[in-house]
């Protein structure tokens with residue numbers, strides 16, 4: 277990542293940078309349609325926006341950036357579009373992995389891996405193992421990801437532990453269940469951003485968003501940049517986070 281720049285939108289010295297930001301990158305298709313371009317062009321420009329955003333997040337001081345890159349439900353799209361998205365992912369890893377590594381980015385992947393194309397699966401594993409020692413920014417790629425499936429996988433793993441005699445039924449608590457999720461060591465997101473004006477979570481991180489601030493921005497994903505990210509962080513700073521209690525805790 278390049279040198280750290282101050283937050284341009286920071287209203288005060290106490291501007292809190294969320295530790296964990298998660299983004300639903302939506303609107304590639306509509307961005308393209310609005311310009312009379314094929315949807316694939318929207319996805320290609322979406323990858324450029326992703327590069328910009330990873331750089332900006334690192335510069336701003338976000339510790340963890342989670343991106344919804346392909347949902348379990350996206351398999352219902354036309355085969356040609358799925359092929360295009362897979363090609364973009366392969367290219368993203370092949371072309372950008374070295375740069376990400378050089379910039380100190382650690383890549384993690386969440387989602388179902390069992391039935392993935394073996395080539396994609398090994399690329400994802402390569403990205404994780406190459407960058408394992410980095411700590412400037414953790415980039416969590418949610419790929420073939422659906423939150424209900426993630427929770428069901430956690431339940432399966434817990435049930436297996438119970439069946440093996442390693443876990444007592446009475447020991448199953450919310451914290452225990454969370455420890456069986458795909459990335460149990462990461463803190464929950466402080467801020468969820470969805471682009472394109474849609475105001476839904478679409479099966480993204482349902483367990484982890486219990487106390488996250490949700491910010492919806494009208495920008496289509498290919499137009500997302502550092503200033504859009506800063507705007508969402510500024511909105512996050514205007515919210516009071518109470519975590520169910522009475523005392524507000526703003527920021528991370």
Ligand code: FPP
Nearest residue numbers: 301302303304305306322323345364365368
């Ligand atoms: C939503 O746009 C976006 C996606 C389906 C996935 C996000 C994909 C990228 C940013 C590019 C691929 C990058 C990687 C690393 C795989 P949409 O097609 O749902 O937009 P629409 O709602 O306007 O049709």
